[in-house]
Amino acid sequence: MDLLSVGRISGTHHLKGAVKITSNVDGIEVLEGNKVMVELSSGEIKILTVKKVAPMVGKKWTMEFEELTNKTDAASIQNAVIKARRDLLGIEEDEFLANDVLGMKAFTEEGESIGEVVDVYETAAHDIYVIEDDEYETMIPDVEVFIKKIDFDKNEMVVSLIDGMREKKKD
Missing domain, CATH: 2.30.30.240 (PRC-barrel domain)
Known part of the structure; x- marks a missing residue:
């Protein structure tokens, strides 16, 4: 399975477990309802289900995960890198970003x-x-x-x- 780094978690957003991310990848809204890999700065890997993606400004987005329900959960994945399957984003195997x-x-x-x-x-x-x-x-x-x-x-x-x-x- 070929994964693509779609963004880095830059902080928490509100109290219900949403996070802010910075992403250079277009069209990440298609990740809603799909599983992504979250690689923590410690090297630990978590598999999370994307519940909602919403644009903020520029290359900033908010993302909610099914498994995160409060600000403490969201803070635990601060600075993590989010990776998703390339095919979910419409990127072919022989293409690269x-x-x-x-x-x-x-x-x-x-x-x-x-x-x-x-x-x-x-x-x-x-x-x-x-x-x-x-x-x-x-x-x-x-x-x-x-x-x-x-x-x-x-x-x-x-x-x-x-x-x-x-x-x-x-x-």
């Missing part, structure tokens, strides 16, 4: 590690992957000339760099 590359290790074509994908910026032309290690930040456009390979099984991407892409982090 920008969120899918977060956490991937990045290497140059020569095999040098340049860090991990920590963010994705959306621009009018294409996405920009932000890759960081201890010393450098690298911004790479999601275009064929720079992104040579994405391997989801190994959780790695291979990139081609040009001068100016890697910048030393400011202290």
